[in-house]
Amino acid sequence: MSTCVSCNQPLVLELEEEEDDYSMEASSSGKAPAAAPETVPDDLHLNCGCHFHWDCLLQAYQITQCPNCNKDITSTSSTGQQQVLCNLHNEGGLQENLDILPLLTEESYLRAYPEDRKCRAFLEFCREGDFKAVIEMLRDDDDEDEDEEMDTGEEGAAPQRKIGADELLRYQDPIGDMQSGLHAAVQAGSREVAWLLLLLASKLDLLEFPPEVFQEAEALGVMRDESEGKTDIRSLKDSNGKSAEDLAREVGGVWSDWIGKNRLTM
Template sequence: MVALCAACHKPLVVELVHEEDDDDMEMEGSSSAKTVPDDCQLTCGDHFHWQCLLDAYTVHECPNCSSELLTTSPSGVQQLLCTLNNEGGLQEDLDILPLLTEEAYLKTYPHERKCRAFLEFCREGDLQAIIGMIQDDDDEEEEEDVMEDEAGNKAEVDILRYQDPLGDMQSALHAAVTAGSREVAWLLLLLASNLDLQQFPAEVFQEAETLGIMRDDQTGKADIRSLRDSQGRSAEQIATEMGGVWTGWPGTGRLAI
């Protein structure tokens, strides 16, 4: 018997739609569909589409049979293992607990989704994606900077100063330092700190001017250098531990105040 998704009871595949070239579209239609696997099998034996699992998951139990899913790794860390078969191939004993935990958190605090995406780009050192988000954020209407969670509580969105409650309260500057990206660190310092502008390399200003992003009035805003993670560490302390590209930065005031 072919397994179906325990949530929607449909085959465990998903269609990928690819746009054809303009000439082909005129002759053969506007798109073509390709079917790929989309199967997340939990340790209890139930199968889900990945999105169906994200939509249904609320606690550490199977949304279908209520079996306990958490196990403990050899190192003593809790994990939630599955067998995932999708476009990327088959992955066995994959720990998806971090992903499910984040998705459950975002169901409660949906206004943080953009902030978390920004922080992930900082962790990856993806300067172009970071700049794109900052530019998009600047283009939005001012009233859109205040959003509501599921309980109707209003919350201001500040992607530059967001601290990750699921990741040791790290800020974007912590993330940039951990990623070893001086380019991202300089950008964050330019936009979210009071660091003396004379400390910035000329190319930082040139790039910012080309992109149309510069420092706003920082009155009443937290200096990103003052943010500490859950262990009380500044970005400078992490840079000191890492060394490498950060050699010469500690003690200059660039990463801590």
């Protein structure tokens, strides 16, 4: 069996065994030998010929070069975009000619700015239209003790900067076309999340909001704070210069009756 060029271990991943009452009883009685650990493939084969475990590659990689043989692993797609193609064999099966450059770029950025993992998780919930998860993240920030020590992460690493609710609400993704949570909600077609973000991070007249928005926000314990000096989320534009309303025009559908009402732009 081939091995990972980084750790020299077989290209498999051991699954954690779930112990039930029977297996625990058999083990304690000494009547049954321990079963061999269950494994699944974990083989990332780069176009230079080197094989890695996925985690081993993430820990050692350079985005455009193989960390083992230093060969250039990039190529150009039919659309002229740079890509890093590989064959990935894991629990889900074999995926051939998979472009992992977006994942490598994201991991590189998050290693440099680990505090942004929380912000990007927030945007992902907005993209999924997961109203409850968005609320939970914002409430977690409100519940944290302001004097709590910052997480230092790995030993010797610089302390991670604390991300507050205001920054979460106005975060723009540097490796995701500078989209905001409002852009993400529009893309997801989630009016519920959009109303929530507008309530908490815009200066949109409160008379514009349906009564049920206030009722749900009050039930979940969130409400608009003082907005003086804070960026109105409607003013944020992505790297293509598009406001959330510009994106809503492209998406259409549920946003057709929002266009031109200054709900998604200023």
